Amino acid sequence: MKIYGFGSYFSSKTSYRDIDILIVHESDACEPCMKAIEVKRNILNEIEGANVSILSKSAEEYFNFVSTSHAILLGTVDENDFLSSVDKIVSDVAAFRAT
Amino acid sequence: MPAHKNNFPWMSYYGHYKFFEERMREHNKVKEVRHVNPSFYHIELKDGKVIKTFVCECYSFDVAEYIEVCQELGEVDAVVISSNWCGYSPGVKRYCMNRGVGVYDIRGFMAAINKRNYWEYLTEDEKEKFEENGWI
Numbered sequence: 377m378k379i380y381g382f383g384s385y386f387s388s389k390t391s392y393r394d395i396d397i398l399i400v401h402e403s404d405a406c407e408p409c410m411k412a413i414e415v416k417r418n419i420l421n422e423i424e425g426a427n428v429s430i431l432s433k434s435a436e437e438y439f440n441f442v443s444t445s446h447a448i449l450l451g452t453v454d455e456n457d458f459l460s461s462v463d464k465i466v467s468d469v470a471a472f473r474a475t
Numbered sequence: 476m477p478a479h480k481n482n483f484p485w486m487s488y489y490g491h492y493k494f495f496e497e498r499m500r501e502h503n504k505v506k507e508v509r510h511v512n513p514s515f516y517h518i519e520l521k522d523g524k525v526i527k528t529f530v531c532e533c534y535s536f537d538v539a540e541y542i543e544v545c546q547e548l549g550e551v552d553a554v555v556i557s558s559n560w561c562g563y564s565p566g567v568k569r570y571c572m573n574r575g576v577g578v579y580d581i582r583g584f585m586a587a588i589n590k591r592n593y594w595e596y597l598t599e600d601e602k603e604k605f606e607e608n609g610w611i
Contacts, residue, residue: 401539404566409539413546416539420482426481430539435564439535 377401377412377455379419379465381428382447386472395423395469399440408432411455415462420452422466484514485533487557492530495557495581504588515548520588522602528553528584536578538570540584553577553593565604568597594600 383396397419401412409430416428431441439448450468453461490513499508499518509517511529518526529544531550534554544551553576556563563578571578577587577594587596597605 399539404538404570406542407541413541413543429533429535431537432539432564432566435535435537435566438564438566439562441535 377408377453377458379415379450379453380442380447380471381469382442382445385469387446393425395426396445397423397426397428397442397450397469398436398445399428399453400436400442401430401432404432404434408455410436411458415453415458418459419466422462423469446460463466465466483540483547484601485531485536485540486514489531491566492557495530495555498581498585502585502588515551518553520590526552526593527586528555530555530557532556532561533563534556534561536561536567538564538567541567541576541578542573551576553579553587556580565601565608568601569605570611 378400380398380400381396382398384392385395399412399415401408412430416430419426419428431439436442449469451461496508499505504520505518506521507519509519511517514530516528516530518528520526529548533540533556536554541554544554554571568578572594577584577595577596579587580594583596583598587593590596602611
């Protein structure tokens with residue numbers, strides 16, 4: 377599962393309205409979707425002002441979302457230990473504006 | 476474009492779906508439109524069938540969002556993506572179709588409810604995409 381950031385928080389040097397995050401999971405099967413939803417809920421709990429979209433890999437390719445939204449890869453989530461992966465991504469997101 | 480709300484229920488910026496409601500009330504197969512909550516309707520057809528319909532402005536509706544809808548509202552019969560700026564993936568169309576659930580834009584939903592098996596309705600583009608993928 378890959379996590380991307382896009383929108384004004386990641387592209388603008390000045391103001392931003394919210395923090396747009398995209399989760400891309402491997403397949404349309406129920407289990408990867410459920411894991412992605414769980415990761416989304418964790419991100420929403422940890423990042424104030426986050427808006428989180430979820431797409432399967434094939435849907436991302438269909439919408440060409442990463443390319444058209446100029447999304448940047450924030451990290452990859454280890455599905456067996458996603459809490460520590462999400463923690464790292466949350467701190468990277470906070471640091472993004474601090475640098 | 477005004478921003479829609481990005482998390483469930485991906486409500487329209489304006490907080491209503493008046494355009495959708497008007498199209499439904501004008502439709503010659505529709506008997507009654509019951510507004511259950513801001514984004515959920517029971518559309519009763521003249522043949523007595525009731526279609527539990529979730530309406531949203533999700534920018535890119537996919538299978539995970541459909542699962543979230545079911546977690547929040549229970550089973551639905553149809554999902555309508557209300558805005559021209561928003562869309563749904565071929566994957567969620569197929570996933571839902573296999574479960575007897577239709578996914579459409581407003582125009583597609585209006586066409587679909589003319590059919591007995593409304594969840595099987597595909598636009599010409601969708602037919603092409605499904606054929607390309609060997610899904611039909």
